Amino acid sequence: xxxxxxxxxxxxxxxxxxxxxxxxxxxxxxxxxRLFATVTAPIQPFNTEKIWSLVKPDQGPESVHLTDYPSxxxxxxxxxxLLDRMELxxxxxxxxxxxxxxxQIRVRQPLYADFAKFEIESDLVELLQKECNLxxxxxxxxxxECWEYSGELGYLKIDLVxxxxxxxxxxxRDFERAVQDFRKRQGFKPGQLVAMKWQxxxxxxxxxxxxVLQNINWRKLNVEVKWEEQGLDEQLSKFFEVKSxxxxxxxx
Numbered sequence: 001x002x003x004x005x006x007x008x009x010x011x012x013x014x015x016x017x018x019x020x021x022x023x024x025x026x027x028x029x030x031x032x033x034r035l036f037a038t039v040t041a042p043i044q045p046f047n048t049e050k051i052w053s054l055v056k057p058d059q060g061p062e063s064v065h066l067t068d069y070p071s072x073x074x075x076x077x078x079x080x081x082l083l084d085r086m087e088l089x090x091x092x093x094x095x096x097x098x099x100x101x102x103x104q105i106r107v108r109q110p111l112y113a114d115f116a117k118f119e120i121e122s123d124l125v126e127l128l129q130k131e132c133n134l135x136x137x138x139x140x141x142x143x144x145e146c147w148e149y150s151g152e153l154g155y156l157k158i159d160l161v162x163x164x165x166x167x168x169x170x171x172x173r174d175f176e177r178a179v180q181d182f183r184k185r186q187g188f189k190p191g192q193l194v195a196m197k198w199q200x201x202x203x204x205x206x207x208x209x210x211x212v213l214q215n216i217n218w219r220k221l222n223v224e225v226k227w228e229e230q231g232l233d234e235q236l237s238k239f240f241e242v243k244s245x246x247x248x249x250x251x252x
Contacts, residue, residue, distance in 0.1 A: 109170035114139035119154035182240040197251040
């Protein structure tokens with residue numbers, strides 16, 4: 001369970017702060033792996049030895065089996081309450097992801113949600129919004145295709161209908177992800193500014209495309225783009241695409 005939580009929750013949630021607090025986040029994640037290795041070494045000696053070889057301190061023992069078993073302070077009632085609340089939030093996240101999968105609504109597609117009767121701390125609401133890609137909106141008069149939660153965390157209502165404005169925001173995230181994946185495939189480093197020539201090979205919707213261009217965070221993408229009307233060969237050029245919207249040829 002811990003490795004699953006570590007990879008599917010803690011690392012994913014840490015991505016938002018890696019750019020601004022990279023050293024602190026990395027140090028925290030490394031320390032948790034060291035503790036995990038030393039605690040579980042008696043029951044899985046080979047796996048923890050491998051983990052230890054990757055995260056051991058410079059002056060630390062060569063083997064995890066030469067470390068002292070860690071001692072910890074008992075969890076306080078306040079800490080236990082926070083853990084319990086977080087578990088409820090995580091269960092709710094799983095439910096929302098499940099309904100998205102059932103309705104075939106990708107996570108990068110924002111949805112409207114009404115948090116007016118949601119009774120949790122503001123930082124946990126913010127976490128839920130980021131994890132499930134939800135935008136706050138009054139849905140008290142919205143009927144039809146909605147999903148509702150009622151439980152220990154209060155009441156939450158999510159509109160499952162994607163209007164044109166939401167569609168644009170979804171395509172923006174798809175576009176930014178497509179560019180980042182393309183950069184990665186070409187071997188460019190994070191933060192490296194790259195000059196490219198782009199040419200549209202196929203476009204589904206001109207109106208949505210123009211709105212997408214207006215909302216893209218170009219600084220985040222670290223690309224200098226020169227748009228070309230023609231000249232790039234679709235059979236020979238590199239490319240990336242956003243499904244159901246645009247295919248772009250690239251010359252670097």
